[in-house]
Amino acid sequence: MAGQWLPIVDLAQQVQAGSLTAGELVERSLNAIDEAKDYQAIIAITPERAKERAKDIDEKVKKGEKTGRLAGVPFIAKDNFLVFGAETTAASNILKGFTAPYQATVINRLEDEGAICVAKANLDAFGHGASTENSDFFVTKNPHNKTRVPGGSSGGSAAAVVLNLAPFALGTDSGGSSRQPASFCGCVGYKPTYGLMSRSGIVAMASSTDTVGILTNNIKDLALTLDVMAGRDPLDSTTIDRQDDYTNLVEDQTPARIGLIKEWLEDGVDKDVKRQIERAVEVLRGVGYTVEEVSISSLPLSLAAYYVLVPAEISSNLSRYDGQRFGYSFSGAKNLEESYRKSREFGFGKEAKRRIMMGTYVLSSGYYDAYYKKAQIVRTKLISEFTDAFKKYDFLVGPVTPTTAFPIGEKGDPLAMYMCDIMTVAASIVGCPSISVPAGVDDQNLPVGLQLLAPQRADKELLGLARYVEELLS
Amino acid sequence: MAKLTREDVLKLAQLARLELTDEEIEEYRSELTAILGYVEQLQSVDIGGLRPTNQVTGLTNVMRADEVVDYGYRPLDLLKNVPDVQDDHIKVKRIIA
Numbered sequence: 001m002a003g004q005w006l007p008i009v010d011l012a013q014q015v016q017a018g019s020l021t022a023g024e025l026v027e028r029s030l031n032a033i034d035e036a037k038d039y040q041a042i043i044a045i046t047p048e049r050a051k052e053r054a055k056d057i058d059e060k061v062k063k064g065e066k067t068g069r070l071a072g073v074p075f076i077a078k079d080n081f082l083v084f085g086a087e088t089t090a091a092s093n094i095l096k097g098f099t100a101p102y103q104a105t106v107i108n109r110l111e112d113e114g115a116i117c118v119a120k121a122n123l124d125a126f127g128h129g130a131s132t133e134n135s136d137f138f139v140t141k142n143p144h145n146k147t148r149v150p151g152g153s154s155g156g157s158a159a160a161v162v163l164n165l166a167p168f169a170l171g172t173d174s175g176g177s178s179r180q181p182a183s184f185c186g187c188v189g190y191k192p193t194y195g196l197m198s199r200s201g202i203v204a205m206a207s208s209t210d211t212v213g214i215l216t217n218n219i220k221d222l223a224l225t226l227d228v229m230a231g232r233d234p235l236d237s238t239t240i241d242r243q244d245d246y247t248n249l250v251e252d253q254t255p256a257r258i259g260l261i262k263e264w265l266e267d268g269v270d271k272d273v274k275r276q277i278e279r280a281v282e283v284l285r286g287v288g289y290t291v292e293e294v295s296i297s298s299l300p301l302s303l304a305a306y307y308v309l310v311p312a313e314i315s316s317n318l319s320r321y322d323g324q325r326f327g328y329s330f331s332g333a334k335n336l337e338e339s340y341r342k343s344r345e346f347g348f349g350k351e352a353k354r355r356i357m358m359g360t361y362v363l364s365s366g367y368y369d370a371y372y373k374k375a376q377i378v379r380t381k382l383i384s385e386f387t388d389a390f391k392k393y394d395f396l397v398g399p400v401t402p403t404t405a406f407p408i409g410e411k412g413d414p415l416a417m418y419m420c421d422i423m424t425v426a427a428s429i430v431g432c433p434s435i436s437v438p439a440g441v442d443d444q445n446l447p448v449g450l451q452l453l454a455p456q457r458a459d460k461e462l463l464g465l466a467r468y469v470e471e472l473l474s
Numbered sequence: 475m476a477k478l479t480r481e482d483v484l485k486l487a488q489l490a491r492l493e494l495t496d497e498e499i500e501e502y503r504s505e506l507t508a509i510l511g512y513v514e515q516l517q518s519v520d521i522g523g524l525r526p527t528n529q530v531t532g533l534t535n536v537m538r539a540d541e542v543v544d545y546g547y548r549p550l551d552l553l554k555n556v557p558d559v560q561d562d563h564i565k566v567k568r569i570i571a
Contacts, residue, residue: 097555098555099554099555101547101548101551101552101554101555102545102546102547102551193531194530194531195531195533208528208529208530234538234543235545237533237536237538238529238531238533238536240531240533298519301515301516301519304512304513304514304515304516305513305516307509307512307513308513308516315490319490319491322491323557324556324557324564324566325555325556325564326555326556326557327555327557329557329558331557333567334567334568335567335568335569336566336567336568336569337491338567339566339567340491341491341492341493342493344490344491344492344493345492345493345494348492353492353494353498353502354502354505354506354509356490356492357483357486357487357490357492357502357506358506358509358510360486360489360490361486361506361510362513364486364489370517371513371516373526374516374517374519374521375513375516376526376527376528377519377521377524377525377526377527378516378519379526379527379530380524380525380526380527381519381524383527383530413508414505414508414509415505415508415509415512418509418512429530430530431530431531456530456531
């Protein structure tokens, strides 16, 4: 495995100082990607554009110009971000060959500070899954054990960070898609408050829960990249005001109060996962935090609500793939209707079709009130219960997912795969920030993640706690 | 519990513009029935006058000035991804048979 990267802040400073070049960093990243090919974390590399951008940055340095806070730092974007220099496929056959006519806002913000995208990472097609097995192209392997999944849907991004292919990677998180793979691969995975980072230029999945995720090997790297990307964007009207400087974290927030979510430690949680979470709780108590069990009574309903709301939004968002304006188009159709049907039939994978039909069902006349509206009301209930919990506690904690990384091919049944999201969907439904931090390993040396949650718009406080926890648990 | 029939699946496929093979129809019939069986638990929830939530951060009516802003998108770049173009227009199949 490639060696660890220096902290991002040091890499950028050394590039600016001329003691490292952006060209060297890009080269190193591309070499690491080539050496780790067996893991299949990467769909495409962007060498020409990356080298060109590195050359520009190195020339600026020579001329004594400022190059930005991420000068020359390579990164990898999940392949559902529109990025110049390679196709954007969302790991789907229907978008094969699609080249971005513009870039995602967050990519532009990273580039403005000198960061360089070197590759696009694998995912469950369109973000639909928890293992990358739903990629229409290939399955990514877990860096700790090649017979296991890396989690998903940002499995390629998580594996890439743990394999040290780049200092940071972008994912997305609509129901756990950055936190769960971070937990399976052993890195940090973060879902912000809904709206904190712009989704303009990202392939839409479920618009009321879609967020940009960040995956790194440590919290300081994460906070710096968040600081570059966060904030309002006129191209995404759901964006919210940001907090000031995310790099200036308050790590020790004792005597803050932490609620340990009772429903997430009940039956069905792997014993090693439970043991590591309990160990983390003891460590937190040891340094002066108050940690108490808290019950959020509607939590057991969150997965059912999620699997109504999200397919509904997916069926609507995926209606744009009609074979006419972009993406795969069936050429032998006799009329427009047949062109739609055949393009979608051949272009979409099994899970996309499953979710489209599920969404179509819950939105259809006669079922809308019974399913979709009911799920939106459960969402109201969950929001009110989380608000109550956050009146008593500054943070909530629990596991990220019931198990560690499972064997490739183990979850043939779609419902079994959905169950992997049981502890991550609640933060997505209520819109609060949540992060997965490494918390030891199970008896097979597979990573376990600790999930930390904070109220909406308290991302900075959450990252401060995560930074402290990261140090306490290492 | 909702148990989908073959006709239900065909109707959904038609609404969603998907053309399914016989094998897929049966597969989705049983899988969607199982998923609907799981989400059925929402039916038992006491909703006691609660209203549905669509937007979680409380934003409403985000307005902007009615002005043309150049974000750098070029129409010809957008057309590069179109499967069938004629004279800078998107060409589609016959609509009326």
